[in-house]
Amino acid sequence: MTNTRSGTRSPAIARLLKGTLLAALVAWFLIELYPVIFLLTTSFKTDSEILSAPFAWPSGFHFANYVRVWLGEGANRPMALYMRNSIVVTASALALLLAVSALAGYALARGRFPGSAATQQTFLLCLAVPVHVLIIPVFFMMDRFGLRNDLLGLTFMYTTMGVPFTVLLMRAYFLSFPVEMEEAALIDGCSRFGVFWRIVIPVSRNAIASMAIINISWVWSELFFALVLMDRSEWQTMPLAVIAYAPKAMMGESTIGPQFAAMVSAAMPLIIVYFLFQRQITKGMTMGAIR
């Protein structure tokens, strides 16, 4: 944005324009970040500070709110339990999702078999299904098979929800992958699965990690199915913990601090993932949206 580019305009006007734009950027930056800062600072405040000085910096790092939620309070179960459930569900759903999708994506990219085009179309169609509409049959099905209030049921559901998108992404990735090495291995007597497991997967580690990162954010945050399928608090996940720790009318304002501690605990893992893997996330999002 140099003055030479602005053509007919005079340098003074161009500078003014640039200043205004920068001011707007900074303003929006503050609007985006201030609530996040508010979230963090409030979780370290005492009850009276929260009510009397919402904008102020906390007078010190009070970990009391965190202690209260992580050890559990009143009828609420300890945050550690919710955390464990969320980690188990997220880790197993991601592992299953990546394994299943890598296999299927590889078959769609390399296989020439009757029905391969139709299968590809089916995955595209599945992508268009809004999963919310499945909830009632899924609820009764899980109930019948004893998978309600079971982390396994939620794992299966999340895996299925991620399959269409991840399979298509895997296919696109494997298509861009040179086929010569695999053919050489096949001629040397390696089986199809051997090629996949020993040659393709080791080379694709980065791509697979990217797909794990793309999926982790929605799996970690999913509320709808968790709300319906997990009505016993011992099996609930982090999003439900945030709701469980919401201030109850009869308990007054003293539960606001703990709820903020619960919210920060629920948000932290994803924020850490974001700062560690920023590049993969933005690249993956772009890939998924444009493709």
Next chain:
Amino acid sequence: MARGKSSPGFGWRLTRWWNQQGIWYLFLAPAILLLLVFMAYPLADSLMLSFFKWKGLGPRKFIGLSNFEDLLDDRFFWGATWHTLVFALVVTLGTVGIGYLLAIVISRRVPGWQAFRVGYYLPVMLSVVVVAALWVRIYEFNWGLLNTFLRAIGLDALALPWLADVKYALGAVIIVPIWQYAGFPMIVTLAAIEGIPQDLHDAATIDGVSEWQRTWRLIFPLVRPVVASISILQIIFSLKVFDLVWVMTKGSPGNSTAVLGTFLFRQGFETQKYGYASAVAVVMFLIVFILTYLYQRLVKFEAVEF
């Protein structure tokens, strides 16, 4: 692949078929199985259930199209549909509009552009539940951030019960996803803008275009397909809204923020009208499915080419 050179017997042909074609079905089997059990079957059952009356226990009673006829007369259904459409439209305009402008400015490499990009995208990574609970606290009437701020600058008259008043609740809810997701179209549009070859910019510079012309005559036409596709994605995504509304208002006050997702949940799991709720699900499915299908066609045809 074939070990023996002998005559092509049945076993040999089977082995060859397996190695060249059959094995792929095995590769696909786990994914297909999951989709059949946890997507295809529930979808079919949902469709079936929408023609029945069912309380969750006992036999289902076939009532034909009654559920759909009742839907047409249900003003709460129309209210929820209307709120969902308004929500999807305003959220999409807001996020894509703001995202596009941010992307344009950031693509000029203004000072600190990297920090801006990281900061704008950060809220996208927060769980919707956390964001919703946070904004409930921001909108809180007595000590919430917004009202405290308004009172501090002397605008006491504007300190309103944002989420408790029928007039403001939907608007207050709609602002939240715009705040949270503006970074998403920004990232995608930015990638598209950066994909524009430098020689096009150079040619424009030689022609002496102004910044305004560069933005709207050069950049916009080239990234329009991306903006279009991200808009449709955002609409589809917004039509499925549930978490945000559920945590912020549960559809209250007076159903003024009820959307199809919460309406479906309440009809099903709170009043046990599973057949009726399934009819809502079918309507939701049709809207989203058709839009997504159109999106897939559109994106396929409009590849970005320079």
